[in-house]
Amino acid sequence: MTENRYLLNTQLAQMLKGGVIMDVVNVEQAQIAQEAGAVAVMALERVPADIRKQGGVARMSDPGLIKAIKAAVTIPVMAKARIGHFVEAQILQALKIDYIDESEVLTPADEECHIDKSRFEIPFVCGARNLGEAVRRIAEGAAMIRTKGEAGTGNVVEAVRHMRTMNREIRQLATMPVEEIMNFAKINGIPYELALEVKKLGRLPVVNFAAGGIATPADAALMMQLGCDGVFVGSGIFKSSDPARYARAIVKATAYHDDPAKLLEVSMDLGEPMPGLDVANMPSAERLAGRGW
Amino acid sequence: MNAAAGAIGVLDLQGGVQEHLDHLRRIGVAARPVKRAAELDGLAGLIIPGGESTCLSRLLTIFGLDDAIRQGYGNGLKLWGTCAGAILLARENVGEMPFLGLMDIAVNRNAFGSQLDSFNRDALAPAVAREPIPLTFIRAPKIVQAGPGVRILLQLDDYIAAAEDDQILVTVFHPELTPSLAFHRYFARKCGLKVAETDDAALDPDWTPQSWTRFSYHV
Numbered sequence: 001m002t003e004n005r006y007l008l009n010t011q012l013a014q015m016l017k018g019g020v021i022m023d024v025v026n027v028e029q030a031q032i033a034q035e036a037g038a039v040a041v042m043a044l045e046r047v048p049a050d051i052r053k054q055g056g057v058a059r060m061s062d063p064g065l066i067k068a069i070k071a072a073v074t075i076p077v078m079a080k081a082r083i084g085h086f087v088e089a090q091i092l093q094a095l096k097i098d099y100i101d102e103s104e105v106l107t108p109a110d111e112e113c114h115i116d117k118s119r120f121e122i123p124f125v126c127g128a129r130n131l132g133e134a135v136r137r138i139a140e141g142a143a144m145i146r147t148k149g150e151a152g153t154g155n156v157v158e159a160v161r162h163m164r165t166m167n168r169e170i171r172q173l174a175t176m177p178v179e180e181i182m183n184f185a186k187i188n189g190i191p192y193e194l195a196l197e198v199k200k201l202g203r204l205p206v207v208n209f210a211a212g213g214i215a216t217p218a219d220a221a222l223m224m225q226l227g228c229d230g231v232f233v234g235s236g237i238f239k240s241s242d243p244a245r246y247a248r249a250i251v252k253a254t255a256y257h258d259d260p261a262k263l264l265e266v267s268m269d270l271g272e273p274m275p276g277l278d279v280a281n282m283p284s285a286e287r288l289a290g291r292g293w
Numbered sequence: 294m295n296a297a298a299g300a301i302g303v304l305d306l307q308g309g310v311q312e313h314l315d316h317l318r319r320i321g322v323a324a325r326p327v328k329r330a331a332e333l334d335g336l337a338g339l340i341i342p343g344g345e346s347t348c349l350s351r352l353l354t355i356f357g358l359d360d361a362i363r364q365g366y367g368n369g370l371k372l373w374g375t376c377a378g379a380i381l382l383a384r385e386n387v388g389e390m391p392f393l394g395l396m397d398i399a400v401n402r403n404a405f406g407s408q409l410d411s412f413n414r415d416a417l418a419p420a421v422a423r424e425p426i427p428l429t430f431i432r433a434p435k436i437v438q439a440g441p442g443v444r445i446l447l448q449l450d451d452y453i454a455a456a457e458d459d460q461i462l463v464t465v466f467h468p469e470l471t472p473s474l475a476f477h478r479y480f481a482r483k484c485g486l487k488v489a490e491t492d493d494a495a496l497d498p499d500w501t502p503q504s505w506t507r508f509s510y511h512v
Contacts, residue, residue: 037351
């Protein structure tokens with residue numbers, strides 16, 4: 001990827017700021033999402049809550065399904081490739097979607113290496129639990145970052161943990177004398193130059209969205225107030241009792257995340273949110289956030 | 294006229310808001326984000342930024358900002374739509390319903406294709422700057438038709454990339470994603486604000502692709 005192509009890819013993410021990216025599994029859901037004001041859709045065969053329930057190996061979705069969704073909407077279309085599965089990524093690039101999510105929600109294909117995203121023309125978004133993961137993904141060529149959270153749980157606790165962790169580490173870096181940066185870079189496994197850049201900016205150099213467990217308008221606004229640039233909602237919309245309504249409410253809450261009166265208005269009479277799962281007592285084998293490094 | 298007169302607002306619902314605020318500060322113009330109808334009061338101009346036009350249109354309607362913008366326009370407010378903003382201002386949107394419909398142009402959304410078809414190029418827009426300026430097109434629309442009251446500022450290949458009428462400026466590309474301040478100065482002058490009279494490409498050597506982050510959340 002040329003430097004210029006990478007810049008265009010980070011800039012598309014900038015145009016998504018303040019927006020909601022929604023998981024959809026068919027054309028009808030994609031249209032509901034677009035109609036509600038989603039800034040992009042993530043096309044996949046099963047939402048994370050179902051992947052979690054059904055178990056087995058979760059792979060890239062059938063490109064035929066992704067193609068049908070792409071034809072049905074005018075907003076950007078994203079799709080997931082397995083961690084390290086650069087051929088799934090090649091196929092998605094050939095399909096000419098707008099963004100690839102190298103995602104821990106799918107079963108990793110490589111337990112050592114993530115995809116070398118710098119070799120692709122298409123942009124990638126990657127999940128991160130902390131600053132180290134975020135910066136390593138950027139170093140590999142990711143043009144956008146999101147928290148991992150814990151997908152398919154409807155429980156925002158892990159996304160909050162990941163965002164707070166990133167913020168804490170950036171804060172440490174920001175106040176750190178320069179002679180300590182090399183050691184910070186070594187401990188956190190990140191390139192020195194990128195550590196310096198994060199220190200200078202006081203934030204990640206690319207757009208950073210929230211993802212993993214966001215189920216209500218209040219969850220979305222919480223993540224925005226914690227400093228995220230936008231929100232991914234996976235199972236939270238189409239596993240709720242009234243998807244179109246939830247979709248609209250979460251879009252509004254993201255835009256007006258700092259206005260409690262508006263948040264009150266949009267949170268009213270929404271019906272049932274998706275059922276939630278306790279994360280604290282979840283066996284580590286069932287946690288998706290531990291995939292990738 | 295209240296204290297905000299002389300300021301340019303940037304519609305702050307979704308999209309490239311901070312990027313425009315950063316450029317406006319660089320040309321020395323008072324700039325502020327606009328989220329509520331009341332915040333339009335006294336503004337000389339409003340930028341409708343790039344983002345997703347469907348999302349922006351929904352939020353504008355829900356919070357009554359569409360009527361407020363129409364009313365402001367009726368009272369002389371100058372408007373600039375970049376990319377999605379241009380789609381929202383167009384009188385005709387090929388294959389879709391128009392939204393604000395304030396400018397006599399027809400646009401074709403996503404006319405270039407997917408993100409893989411996003412691109413940069415340099416071009417000369419003589420009314421705006423006497424040197425070529427860098428242009429960034431991200432999943433851009435094309436302006437495919439312009440009415441008699443519309444002046445074409447930049448024609449490229451088979452489409453119009455920038456145009457204006459007496460009150461509205463539209464660009465299908467994103468000057469706020471480049472080091473060039475020329476279009477922002479041009480719009481400020483259109484709003485009757487005082488900015489440098491030079492007409493060069495106005496490349497700001499201090500601008501970087503991360504400049505927007507100074508107006509975003511910090512730890």
